[in-house]
Amino acid sequence: MNKRSKETLFFQILRLGTYVTVSTVVALLAYLVYMGSDMLSFSFVTSFPREGMTAGGIYPAVVGTLYLMALVLLLSLPLGVAAAVYLSEYAGERESRLVKIIRIATANLAGVPSIVYGLLGLGLFVLFLGFGFSLLSASLTLSLLTLPVIITASVEALKTVPHSYREAALALGATKWQTTKRVVFPHALPGILTASIIGLSRAAGETAPIMMTGVAYFLSGLPQSVIDQFMALPFHIFALSTQSPNPDLTRPIQFGAVLVLLLLVLSMNLVAILLRTYYRRRLS
Amino acid sequence: MRSPKRLGEKIIERLLLLSALVSILLVALIFLFLFREGLPAFAEIPLLSFLTGETWQPVAEEPKYGILPLLSGTMLVTIGAVGVAVPLGISTALYLSEVAGSREKEILKPFIELLAGVPSVVYGFVALTVLATAVQTLFGNTFRLNALNGSLVLAVMILPTIVSIAEDALSAVPMEYKEAAWALGASRWETLRRVVLPAASSGVFIGVILGIGRAVGETMAVLMATGNSPVVTADFFRSIETMTAAIAIEMGEVVHGSVHYSALFAIGLVLFAITFVINLAADAFVERSVRRFKR
Numbered sequence: 001m002n003k004r005s006k007e008t009l010f011f012q013i014l015r016l017g018t019y020v021t022v023s024t025v026v027a028l029l030a031y032l033v034y035m036g037s038d039m040l041s042f043s044f045v046t047s048f049p050r051e052g053m054t055a056g057g058i059y060p061a062v063v064g065t066l067y068l069m070a071l072v073l074l075l076s077l078p079l080g081v082a083a084a085v086y087l088s089e090y091a092g093e094r095e096s097r098l099v100k101i102i103r104i105a106t107a108n109l110a111g112v113p114s115i116v117y118g119l120l121g122l123g124l125f126v127l128f129l130g131f132g133f134s135l136l137s138a139s140l141t142l143s144l145l146t147l148p149v150i151i152t153a154s155v156e157a158l159k160t161v162p163h164s165y166r167e168a169a170l171a172l173g174a175t176k177w178q179t180t181k182r183v184v185f186p187h188a189l190p191g192i193l194t195a196s197i198i199g200l201s202r203a204a205g206e207t208a209p210i211m212m213t214g215v216a217y218f219l220s221g222l223p224q225s226v227i228d229q230f231m232a233l234p235f236h237i238f239a240l241s242t243q244s245p246n247p248d249l250t251r252p253i254q255f256g257a258v259l260v261l262l263l264l265v266l267s268m269n270l271v272a273i274l275l276r277t278y279y280r281r282r283l284s
Numbered sequence: 285m286r287s288p289k290r291l292g293e294k295i296i297e298r299l300l301l302l303s304a305l306v307s308i309l310l311v312a313l314i315f316l317f318l319f320r321e322g323l324p325a326f327a328e329i330p331l332l333s334f335l336t337g338e339t340w341q342p343v344a345e346e347p348k349y350g351i352l353p354l355l356s357g358t359m360l361v362t363i364g365a366v367g368v369a370v371p372l373g374i375s376t377a378l379y380l381s382e383v384a385g386s387r388e389k390e391i392l393k394p395f396i397e398l399l400a401g402v403p404s405v406v407y408g409f410v411a412l413t414v415l416a417t418a419v420q421t422l423f424g425n426t427f428r429l430n431a432l433n434g435s436l437v438l439a440v441m442i443l444p445t446i447v448s449i450a451e452d453a454l455s456a457v458p459m460e461y462k463e464a465a466w467a468l469g470a471s472r473w474e475t476l477r478r479v480v481l482p483a484a485s486s487g488v489f490i491g492v493i494l495g496i497g498r499a500v501g502e503t504m505a506v507l508m509a510t511g512n513s514p515v516v517t518a519d520f521f522r523s524i525e526t527m528t529a530a531i532a533i534e535m536g537e538v539v540h541g542s543v544h545y546s547a548l549f550a551i552g553l554v555l556f557a558i559t560f561v562i563n564l565a566a567d568a569f570v571e572r573s574v575r576r577f578k579r
Contacts, residue, residue: 176297
């Protein structure tokens with residue numbers, strides 16, 4: 001076999017591998033959309049489950065997930081961005097030992113399994129601090145889980161701001177903080193936004209950590225305060241498909257809930273990816 | 285006039301540093317609470333029989349706390365997932381970085397990154413309802429939910445990690461390397477295999493390591509896909525249970541403070557140790573690959 005045809009052969013193999021993978025996943029997603037679309041309606045998302053969850057909608061689960069996301073945003077975004085600003089703007093070019101440890105710790109936290117965060121949440125928030133099995137414990141747990149995602153991506157966003165911008169501001173007599181706040185931060189904002197959307201969508205889809213810190217199988221009302229238990233979409237899917245007395249009976253509701261969760265999470269991710277692409281293009 | 289401004293600057297810097305320290309605090313808290321809640325287990329269970337015991341029966345009349353079946357379950361699905369995802373992931377990364385047109389890449393890469401955002405419970409649901417049936421139709425296996433099912437769904441889940449990181453590494457190889465190879469008469473394929481892939485090898489390896497880390501720590505998808513019976517086996521068609529699944533399933537039913545409760549935290553400790561080592565290894569490779577192209 002000559003060089004040319006060998007090259008063509010191998011490139012075709014790579015192409016085949018890629019497209020087999022991509023088309024399998026596209027087919028699966030299409031199947032989920034197809035199966036879920038029968039259920040998808042306004043009343044499905046806005047009505048309570050009825051008849052022992054075998055009929056009706058998924059309203060409390062949707063609301064629970066939205067509550068979780070709001071609290072996670074509130075708790076993890078300010079802290080995560082502040083940490084990122086320090087690491088990127090204040091830590092200096094030659095990193096000290098402390099900064100190096102912070103960086104390694106952050107990278108490591110991003111790889112800690114979500115169930116380990118669940119254990120931490122159970123030990124720390126539910127039992128030790130006495131927040132109980134509640135929306136508060138679950139949100140705090142998910143915030144910790146989201147934090148490394150937000151820090152890592154925000155540092156990257158801050159690092160893309162050209163050095164000359166900082167130098168120009170400093171040369172005009174601005175202090176470090178003024179430079180950071182007025183010059184660096186606005187330019188990094190789209191990137192930081194991307195980071196928080198991705199972190200938030202991850203929190204919205206997590207199941208294992210909330211199972212151990214506050215999610216309920218069924219509640220007849222919405223949570224009234226942060227110390228109440230709550231329902232959530234991902235757990236609802238899990239519970240209906242594995243823990244309910246007759247999973248086959250509620251299959252359509254399960255597919256409907258899966259589609260709602262997918263739409264929520266994937267639309268957030270899509271916005272984040274588009275934002276990043278647009279932003280990168282503008283910078284280069 | 286200057287000094288209050290300076291003071292303000294100093295305070296802000298301190299506050300930001302304090303926020304950054306939260307990462308270290310968090311690692312410390314994880315260690316602390318896993319030890320605090322997990323160590324009491326070893327007052328009742330000897331460490332050796334915990335790690336090498338072949339029976340995990342925490343709710344039996346005479347409870348047995350051997351995590352070997354759970355360790356082997358995690359290993360089996362991880363090996364299966366890596367076996368499927370690594371060849372597919374690397375060939376996809378190679379295709380994206382060296383073969384695909386720029387238009388094609390602009391669509392495919394975001395799509396693959398989008399997959400990383402699909403919640404694990406959705407993958408678990410697919411494994412439970414669709415994949416399990418497909419596998420059973422194809423192979424006629426007795427156990428509907430089994431290790432193969434778990435491996436396949438995990439493979440899809442770790443694919444974005446492998447592709448994304450490997451592709452970044454491949455694209456970072458300097459153009460001069462390729463030009464030099466072409467100038468010597470190498471074809472594009474030869475350049476790819478002999479120059480680009482070796483030059484990017486540590487980056488590709490990081491992708492694989494992080495993929496393994498994700499597979500080991502994944503909970504919901506394997507829980508819903510594998511059938512959850514704690515047996516030591518290397519048979520992909522048997523039902524197995526992973527460490528993560530055992531924690532997730534059993535934590536809801538234990539009495540807080542019991543031996544079983546502590547044993548579950550001890551499993552968490554083992555899990556955390558494994559992923560910590562995997563992450564540190566990845567980090568070491570990052571340092572190496574960063575140094576590589578610096579002159």
